[in-house]
Structure formats: C-alpha cells, structure tokens
Amino acid sequence: xxxxxxxxxxxxxxxxxxxxxxxxxxxxxxxxxxxxxxxxxxxxxxxxxxxxxxxxxxxxxxxxxxxxxxxxxxxxxxxxxxxxxxxxxxxxxxxxxxxxxxxxxxxxxxxxxxxxxxxxxxxxxxxxxxxxxxxxxxxxxxxxxxxxxxxxxxxxxxxxxxxxxxxxxxxxxxxxxxxx
Numbered sequence: 001x002x003x004x005x006x007x008x009x010x011x012x013x014x015x016x017x018x019x020x021x022x023x024x025x026x027x028x029x030x031x032x033x034x035x036x037x038x039x040x041x042x043x044x045x046x047x048x049x050x051x052x053x054x055x056x057x058x059x060x061x062x063x064x065x066x067x068x069x070x071x072x073x074x075x076x077x078x079x080x081x082x083x084x085x086x087x088x089x090x091x092x093x094x095x096x097x098x099x100x101x102x103x104x105x106x107x108x109x110x111x112x113x114x115x116x117x118x119x120x121x122x123x124x125x126x127x128x129x130x131x132x133x134x135x136x137x138x139x140x141x142x143x144x145x146x147x148x149x150x151x152x153x154x155x156x157x158x159x160x161x162x163x164x165x166x167x168x169x170x171x172x173x174x175x176x177x178x179x180x
Contacts, residue, residue: 047115048107051123055099058130062092083140091137095130098153102126105160112167122156129153 066088070076079085106126109119129152136146 045107045110047110047119047123048103051106051127052103054127055103055130058134059095062095062134066092087137087140091134094133098157102157102160105164109160109163122159125152126156129156
C-alpha cells in the first residue's frame with residue numbers, strides 16, 4: 001500500500017510554492033521601485049502634460065476668437081483685408097509657431113532633470129508669456145504685454161535650448177572630474 005503524501009517543510013511541492021511566492025514578491029518590489037524611480041526622474045511628464053494642456057486651452061480660445069469673428073465679419077478665407085482679423089490670426093499663428101518646439105524642449109528638460117524647480121519655473125513662465133502676448137495682440141499698436149510676452153517666450157526658448165545643449169554635451173563628453 002502506497003503512503004499518502006503529507007506536505008511539510010521537506011516536501012518539494014512546498015518548497016516550489018515558497019519559491020513562487022518569493023519570486024512574486026521580488027518582482028512586485030522591482031516593479032514598485034521602477035515606478036518610483038521613473039517618477040523621481042520625471043518620466044511621467046507631469047510638467048509637460050500640464051503645460052501642454054494649458055497651452056492647448058489657450059490655442060482653443062484664440063481659435064474660437066478667429067472663428068467667431070470670421071463668422072460675424074463674413075470672412076470665409078484669409079483675413080479679408082480686415083485689420084481686426086489679421087490681429088486675431090497673428091495671435092493664433094504666433095502661438096502655433098512657438099508652442100511645439102518649446103513644449104518639446106520642455107519635455108526633454110523634464111526627462112533629463114525631472115520635475116525640478118527650474119523646469120517648473122520655465123513652464124510657468126512660458127504659459128504666462130503666451131497669455132501676455134495674446135492679450136497684447138488685441139490692438140495693432142505695440143503694447144507692454146505683447147513686448148513682455150514675446151521677450152519672455154524668447155527667454156524660455158533660449159534657456160530650454162541651452163539646457164538641452166548642456167545635457168547633450170554632458171552625455172557625449174562627461175567631465176572627467178565629475179564622474180563617480
């Protein structure tokens with residue numbers, strides 16, 4: 001007569017079950033650390049996503065201003081020679097000209113350095129600059145808001161470009177005294 005199997009500490013089945021449990025625990029811990037590490041390095045794109053959302057809403061507002069004015073002034077295509085339409089179109093187009101590259105450079109900065117104070121500050125400054133520029137484009141005469149908005153946009157773009165260059169140079173040729 002065959003003996004019935006009694007699982008215990010010496011049993012191969014119990015040992016295999018313990019190994020599977022340990023394996024699951026280790027994999028869970030590795031995945032958790034990877035998520036935390038990715039968030040710490042900015043891999044979740046929080047700043048870029050939020051900034052892109054705000055810029056997207058601003059573009060929607062500027063686009064609606066163009067569309068509503070186009071309808072009220074009966075301008076089907078182009079500006080129709082209407083100075084007010086030209087201002088609305090330029091405010092919208094100017095945002096479209098600067099937003100993609102700036103948002104891309106912001107994304108690169110966030111990926112390279114994470115959600116640091118200076119990446120957040122540049123994002124906030126960019127949004128404020130674009131809002132000021134849009135406000136300043138309401139009249140044909142140059143305004144302080146338009147000047148500040150344009151200047152701040154140039155500054156943000158230049159700083160983000162510099163950060164990208166600095167990071168690229170550091171990755172290509174790291175400083176021998178700074179290497180650990």
